[in-house]
Amino acid sequence: MSLLQLPEIRADHRLGGAQFDLRPDAVDRWNPDVRAAKDDDETTISIYDSIGENWDGTGITSKRISAALRNIGARAVTVNVNSPGGDFFEGVSIYNLLREHKAKVTVKVMGVAASAASVIAMAGDEILMGEGAFLMIHNAWAVAIGNRHDLTATAAVLEPFDAAMAKVYAQRAGITQGEAAAMMDKESWIGADAAVEGGFATGLVDSADISKHTNAAADRKAMALIEASMAKAGYSRSTRRDAFKALFSGKPSAAGDPTATPRAGEEVAASLHNLINALKG
Template identity: 60%
Template sequence: MSLLQLPEIRADMSLAEVNFDLRPDAIEHWEPELQAAAGDPSTSISIYGPIGATMDGSGVTARGIAAALRSIGAKDVTVNVNSPGGNYFEGVAIYNLLRQHQGKVTFNVLGMAASAASLAVMAGDDILMGTGARLMIHNAWGVAVGNRHDLAAAAAQMAPLDADMAKAYASRSGLPPERIAVLMDDETWLSADDAIGQGFATGHLDSAKVGHDRETGGSRKALAMVESAMARAGYSRSSRREAFKSLFTGTPSAAEPAMPSAGADLAASLRTTLHTLKGTNA
C-alpha cells in the first residue's frame, strides 16, 4: 500500500453515462511513440493510451489494471505512463487501485500524463518525469446534451468531481486546495521541473529509460483524434462503436469494402476522416 496517506475518491456514479471524452488539446500534444525502453515485464504496467474503453479496444481500463496487479501480487510495481487522459471514472478507479497496492508504486511519466491519467499518477510513491514530459490537470471535462436545465444540472453534478480531484492533487503535492482549484480552472500544463517544484512529481526520469515505437504511434493518435472529433460532433458511443466496427472488421450492415485495418493506410484514412469531420463542424 502507498506509503503516503492519500485520500480515496468516491465517484458519483449518477454521472456514469456522461461522456467524459478526450480533450483535443491533449491528443494534439500526445506523442504515442514514447514508451519504456526496457524493464521487468513481470512487475511493470503500461498505460500507453486513452484512459477508459475505446472503440478500437486500445484504451486502458481499471479492469485491466486490476488484473495486472493481481498477477504481480504484493510486489513493488512500476507504471509506465504516456496517456492523453480520458474517462474520469476509469481514472478514479485506477487511482484507487494503485493507492491500495501492497507494494511500492513508481510512476514513470514518459511523455504525457494528462487529465484522468494525471489523476491516476497521484497514487504513486515515486513519480518520475522524463525530459520534455508534461502533466496536465483541469476540471472534469465532458460532453452533455439537453436543454438549459439539463446543462445546469450537469454542471452542478460535476462540481463535486472537481472537488474530489482537487483533494487528491492537494494531498499528493502539499499545495492548499484553493491553489489546486486555480490550477485546475486554468487547465495547467506542468513540465517536469514545474511538477517537481510544486510537489506533483518527485524526480526526473533517466532518458535511457524512454524508448520509441514509431510503427504504431501515428495510427494510435489518428484513432484517438477521430473518436474525439466524433464525440464533439455529437455522435453517441453506440454510433462511434458502429463506425469503428465497420473500420476494423468491415461494414456491419452493407456490402461495401472495409477500410484499411493496419499500418500507414489506416493512419491516412483516419486523418481523411478527421479532416471531413472538421469540415462538417466548421
C-alpha cells in the first residue's frame, strides 16, 4: 500500500461505452522534448507520451507501467511525467497501480500533466513541479453519440466519475471536494508555484534536472494534434486508426480484405478531409 493514503478511483462499468480522448488544447501546450536530465535509472519510469495505446502501438498503458513496477520491486520509484493526457481508464489504472506500490513514489512533472496525466501525478507520495510545468484538471471529456436521451444518460454516467477525481484532488490539496469540483468545472491550468501553494504539489524540481531532447518527439505532437482534432470533429477511434494506417501505408486497413467495400477508403478520405478543415480552423 502506498505511503500516502489516497482513495481509489472506481469508474461505473457503463463508462465503457464512452471514448476518452486527448483534448486539442492540452496537446497544444505539450512540449514532448522536455525530459529529465537523468532518465535512465533502473527505478525511474518515464511517462512522456499520451495515456493509452495509440494507433501505432505507442503510448503509455497500465500494462507497461505494471511491468515496470514488477521489475522495480519493493523499491522507491521516481515517475517523470510530461503528457497531454488521453484515455482516462488507463490513467485511473496507472494511478491505482502507483498508489498501491509498496515503497515511496516520487512524481516529477517535467512539462505538462494534463487530464488523465494529472490524475496519475496525484498518486505520488511526493509531487515535484518542473520550472514552467503545469497541471491541468478538468471533468472527464468523452466522445458520445446518440439522441438527447443518450447524451443525458452519458452525462449522468460521467458525474460519479468526476466526483471520484474531485475527491482525489481535494484530498491531495487539502480543499473540499466542492472546491475541487469547481476547479474542474473551470478546466484549471495550475502552474508550478501555484501547484505548490495550493497543495497539489510538494515542491519544485531543480532546473538542472530538466533538459530538452530535440528529436522525433515533435512528430509525435503533430500526430497527437491531428488525432485530437479528428476526435473533436466526432470521428470514432476506429475511423481515426484507419485514417492513420492509410496515411502511412498508402492504403486503408481494409484494402487487403477481399470482402471489404470501397466505403472503407471513402471513410478514410472523409476523415482526412475533415482533418484539413479542422487544422485550417
